[in-house]
Amino acid sequence: MVHAILFLFVLLTQVSAYRVCPKCGKTKVPYPLSADGNCGDPRYRIYCNDGVLEFMSAQGFYYKINRINPKTNKLVIKPPSIEEDTCYSSDLDQGGLILDESLPFNISTRNTVMLFNCSDNILLSPLNCSSSSFCREFEEVGEGYGCRGTLCCHYLKDSSMTSHRIRVRVGGCTAYTCVVDKQANDSIESWNFGIELQWLPPF
Numbered sequence: 001m002v003h004a005i006l007f008l009f010v011l012l013t014q015v016s017a018y019r020v021c022p023k024c025g026k027t028k029v030p031y032p033l034s035a036d037g038n039c040g041d042p043r044y045r046i047y048c049n050d051g052v053l054e055f056m057s058a059q060g061f062y063y064k065i066n067r068i069n070p071k072t073n074k075l076v077i078k079p080p081s082i083e084e085d086t087c088y089s090s091d092l093d094q095g096g097l098i099l100d101e102s103l104p105f106n107i108s109t110r111n112t113v114m115l116f117n118c119s120d121n122i123l124l125s126p127l128n129c130s131s132s133s134f135c136r137e138f139e140e141v142g143e144g145y146g147c148r149g150t151l152c153c154h155y156l157k158d159s160s161m162t163s164h165r166i167r168v169r170v171g172g173c174t175a176y177t178c179v180v181d182k183q184a185n186d187s188i189e190s191w192n193f194g195i196e197l198q199w200l201p202p203f
């Protein structure tokens with residue numbers, strides 16, 4: 001009996017030791033995400049830099065977190081910018097987005113990735129590089145402008161693909177963007193730019 005009570009007591013104090021992180025700027029940081037070493041679950045590390053929540057890749061590159069949905073264990077990061085007048089993603093030197101496979105995050109299967117300035121050998125892979133690919137729409141606007149006229153492709157990052165990276169490199173494709181939950185015929189104005197990540201629940 002005494003043991004049972006003691007056990008319960010230990011269990012309760014353990015549970016209450018889990019501390020939800022304070023807000024980062026105006027953004028809530030739901031458990032288990034950990035925006036500093038003293039709150040959340042440290043395996044779910046994200047970063048609060050000047051009031052902006054960021055996710056760090058295995059290569060040490062920071063991506064702004066646009067949204068977090070604690071109910072579905074998902075968060076959406078902002079695709080890297082494409083440097084003005086070029087067709088280079090800002091994470092090109094890092095090889096694109098690479099997640100640490102030992103951490104409980106992966107790339108969800110709702111992402112449509114568009115690759116730009118690809119070399120011809122990419123045509124052999126299962127990508128849609130046709131003249132009707134969605135990537136052609138992106139080339140006509142804002143950031144995509146530097147990629148006009150380059151060979152571009154799109155693909156749905158489904159479960160048959162690696163869920164830990166979106167690769168770019170010189171000699172392959174040098175820029176990319178990504179749209180979450182893209183519908184077949186939606187127009188570019190309604191595209192939901194972002195890269196959706198999901199996390200394994202802590203228990």
Ligand SMILES: *[C@@H]1O[C@H](CO)[C@@H](O)[C@H](O)[C@H]1NC(C)=O
Nearest residue numbers: 086087088117146170171174
């Ligand atoms: C496309 O990529 C090649 C290297 O693969 C690079 O030399 C070229 O500058 C890139 N084009 C643009 C518009 O950035």
Ligand SMILES: *[C@@H]1O[C@H](CO)[C@@H](O)[C@H](O)[C@H]1NC(C)=O
Nearest residue numbers: 127128129130132133134184
């Ligand atoms: C490429 O994507 C476009 C837009 O969804 C589609 O109309 C076309 O049939 C696709 N082409 C191939 C070869 O899959």
Ligand SMILES: *[C@@H]1O[C@H](CO)[C@@H](O)[C@H](O)[C@H]1NC(C)=O
Nearest residue numbers: 183184185186187188190191
């Ligand atoms: C997409 O196509 C379907 C049927 O072809 C149509 O009902 C729907 O309104 C279209 N959506 C958009 C955003 O054009």
Ligand SMILES: *[C@@H]1O[C@H](CO)[C@@H](O)[C@H](O)[C@H]1NC(C)=O
Nearest residue numbers: 106107159163198199200201
């Ligand atoms: C990614 O993580 C989720 C949640 O843990 C898991 O259900 C899913 O199978 C993983 N996806 C891949 C492709 O490994």
